[in-house]
Amino acid sequence: MLRALTQAPPTLAPLAARLGAWLQGAYPWVKLGLVALLSGVVLHLVLGGWMLARQIARRRRTTVQTMLVDLPRTPAAELGRGVDLFAGLGDLLSPAGQLQGRDDHVVFALVNGMADQRVRLAVRTPTQQAAQLASTDALRNLLHGEAPGTTTRPATDDVATMLAQHQDSDGPRLAGSADYILARSPSYPLKDLAMFVGGDPLGPLATALTRQEGVTYAAYELILRALPPHDDWRAPLRDQIGQIQGTVNPEDLAAYEALVRKVEHHGFDVVVRCLVAAQTRAAAVRQVRAMHHALQTFSRPAGDARQRLRRVGSRLPGRTPGFQLIPLTPATIGTAPLPPWGGLTLIGALIGTLGGAAGGLALAQALPHLAISLPVAPLTLPSCVLAPVLTSLSALAGLLGVLACSPRRRAARGRDRLATLRAHAPPPVWPGARWTVFPAPGTQRSILGPYELAAFWHPPSLDLEALFAWRSSKHLPAPVAAFLRPAEAAAAEARQVQPRPATPAALGRARLGLAYAQQRDGTLALIGPTLRDLRQGWDTMGSMGSGKSSLVETMVVEIARLGGGCGVIDAKGDLCDRLLRILPPEAYDRVIVIDTTAAWVPCLNPFDRRLIGTKPRDVVAGEIGQIFARIEPEIWAGALGMQQALFMGLSALLEGERTPTLLHLERFYLSPAYRDDVLSRVVDTAIRDYWLVQVPAMPEKIPMC
Known part of the structure; x- marks a missing residue:
């Protein structure tokens, strides 16, 4: 600028002189201001990156409880129950601790990982804090209340089970995943549950989950978390509603109704995740593509735009994959240490370092010649400073590039990605300001309402009976009084022989531990009748191998453990043989065996x-x-x-x-x-x-x- 002011015309020379004097005096302060601004930006990025790394690490360490939803065979299912479920969920989730990776999130899943090829509904919730456990109980009660007849039961995490099967001969060799978010602003709604007429929107999703050849596991996950209270996400929606009201275009009435439904309820930051485990790369790609096309059935036009779900990292579907394939090896799963650097990696790192240093030195020597050809001379540094800086930076870039491609780093990246999938963790949220020009993760929110979410997850109708797993019989909840107290249950599980009660009444009140039943909170506990209850008649029917004899064995052992008495008539003899092996030693002096096949049979004399x-x-x-x-x-x-x-x-x-x-x-x-x-x-x-x-x-x- 000073050079340009020296070439000003004579008429502007006085003004240019005064301006030049001001610039010369302000130049040191401008430099200080720029240094402070750049320092603030760098500090902001460094702190944001550090907090983001901690957030990701904490999310990967999150423990999640999985509950399977057992579906009743009701003649007619009301799809609107899914809307009521998500509408009531908004008051249960808290956004507190989101930037630290400790926020509440709920995962609603459609899973196809069993041998029967049926899709199952699952719910996953974190269980690290007392408040999260309370939210889990409230969510279970909400599900039972909004969808009568459905029951939930704790289950082993299906993703962890899938990863453990990689050692089997027919187990998976690759795990694939893809995250989906809204392609446009939340003011453009997706096709919600009210827009599906005459069919269940879960049909395309369940059909896409049908495992193809070579695929051992497939699942959809809806990862939900609450929005911060200061986030006014409804403002763009209200503006869009106002624009539609001003135009009064009949084509926009459907979008207007969808926006009104979305504004009236809670909003959730949602990520749709596709999970696949397969034996070959081709099978995994085919399955992910089928699941991708099923998600596109929820896209809808809104004016001159179209709202849809797009893969994270993929702007052009069909051209860039946008999904990750992770090899399932002991190193990536975590059952074995990471592979060593190895001699080839060290040699490659040396070659990359030398090549980068040579390139940096060549660039330092070429910069003076490039500066001559430029119309304006750039900021120059002394050659004694420029050459070492460029050489060092280029050598470091070459070294890091080679190490990033090494087997150890590839295994470490695969282990980190599998840890994210195993923890069912949502994507990270950028903890700093959103104005940064850098591609910071988590700066875009994908906000969906209850009507949109209910289209992806709800108790299905019986029209999809062939695709989903249903409960085989009517569910009768266990009476609360039939559960053993914790001390009684611990003694029954340990087979501890109890002292005989002093009175027959006390003996009659003793409760047997026969089986496990689900309590109201979803946990399993011992249940059984009292000795007094056994006075009534009892018929047990079942096919061969269904457990009738095992029930009798458990009853006899429990009666003997509690100090009671009973008689067993066994026509075949194998039941009595097993009882003699498992009865507690303290009851041996009370056992009488009458074997009618023996040479000497003790008889009962009715005249005694x-x-x-x-x-x-x-x-x-x-x-x-x-x-x-x-x-x-x-x-x-x-x-x-x-x-x-x-x-x-x-x-x-x-x-x-x-x-x-x-x-x-x-x-x-x-x-x-x-x-x-x-x-x-x-x-x-x-x-x-x-x-x-x-x-x-x-x-x-x-x-x-």
């Missing part, structure tokens, strides 16, 4: 005085007679003579035999001498009269029969 006690003789005879009545109940009911003969024989033995058994009854019938001996000790005249008077008077066939 310990069983009879003080019962009247007629009552005991009637009870023993019922044993014979059960053998042939139809014949026994009409055989009054047989009933009388049995009753009189039992009564005679009970009165005339000191130690009666059923063998004595047979001898009493067949041996007249033994019968006379027994009757000699009988006092009852009715019994004596029957055997001494009535029986001899009968025809010969009747007594013999």
Whole structure:
């Protein structure tokens, strides 16, 4: 500028002189101002990069709980329930800690990773803080309330399971992912749930998740997080609504209604993520492309523009891939250390450093010649400073370029990407100002409303029965009173033998731990009846191998552990053999085994005085007679003579035999001498009269029969 002022015309010479004097005096202050401005920008970028790195590291360490949603086979499903779910979700998420990587986020997923090729609905929530655990419980209650009949249950993370299968012979060898955000401003709405007429919008997504040949896993994830309270994201939408109202164009009525629905509800910062695991690169690319085309069915025109979902890092779909393929190796998954630098890498680093230094030195020597050809001389540095600076920077660039392409750095990048997928982490948010001209990540928000989100995730209708996994039976929630207390459950899981209760009432209140059931918070806990509940009849039906015998084993072991008693009748014998192996040693002295296949079989004597006690003789005879009545109940009911003969024989033995058994009854019938001996000790005249008077008077066939 000073050189230009010296060439000013004579008429402007006084003004140019004054201006030149002012510039010469202000030049040091301008330099200081520029230095301060550039220092502030550099400091801003350095601090933003440091906070961004911490944010990414914390998000990758986030632990997430996965809940599978079991769908009921209801005859008609209301798709609007998905809208109610996302509308109620806005009050549960908090944007606090977003810049530090500690914010709340929820992941709604459509997963196809099982052998049955059915799509399942899943919800993932972070569980690192108490507030996040409370939000998880509230979300579970919200889902059960807005979609009656659906139930949730904790499940193993499907992405972690997929990564663990890479060691199998038919397991995946590559993992692919792609993140999608809005291509335009949120003031241009996507096709929401209200715009799908006559069909379920989940149909194209579920069809795209059908695994192709060579693909072992495919999933969509909707990663939601709350918007900061100071972010007035509704302002552009209101402006767009005002413009539509001013034009009154019938073609914009659908966009107007969609914008009104979006403004009235909560907004979420959303990223749609596609996940694929495959054995070959070609299979992964085919699956990702099919999922990409399914997402394009949600695009819609808005005036002269068209809103759609675009892949992050891909401005031109179909020309640039925009998705990442990560090889699944022990080094990238984290089960093995990173590969060493190796001799080839070190040699390449040396060659890259020398090549960069040579290029920098050549550039330093060529700059003076280039400066001569320029119309205005650039800022020059002494050759003693310029050459070392360019040489050092070029050598450093060559070294870093070679190291970035080394196997160790490729494995490290793959490990970082898999850590992001495993943590289901949302993309980072730039913690600094948005005015930076640098391509800082997270500066663009993809804001969707409940109606738009409900089109991507909701309980499907039965029209998609062949694509989704449904609950096979009606769900009956477990009674709260049937769950064991924590101390009882811990003792049951450890098979700890409890001291026998002092009273029968206390023994009857003892609760058996038979199985695990889902509590209201989604966790599994032991459940079972009390010993008193087992007095009622119980039928267990099931096919072979369904667990009927295992149920009996668990019941017997639990009864023995609690100090109770029971009897088991096993027609095959294998159940009793297993029980003898698993019963606690403290119960051995109370076990009685009756093996009817053994050479010596212990028998039960119904005449035993310990069983009879003080019962009247007629009552005991009637009870023993019922044993014979059960053998042939139809014949026994009409055989009054047989009933009388049995009753009189039992009564005679009970009165005339000191130690009666059923063998004595047979001898009493067949041996007249033994019968006379027994009757000699009988006092009852009715019994004596029957055997001494009535029986001899009968025809010969009747007594013999």
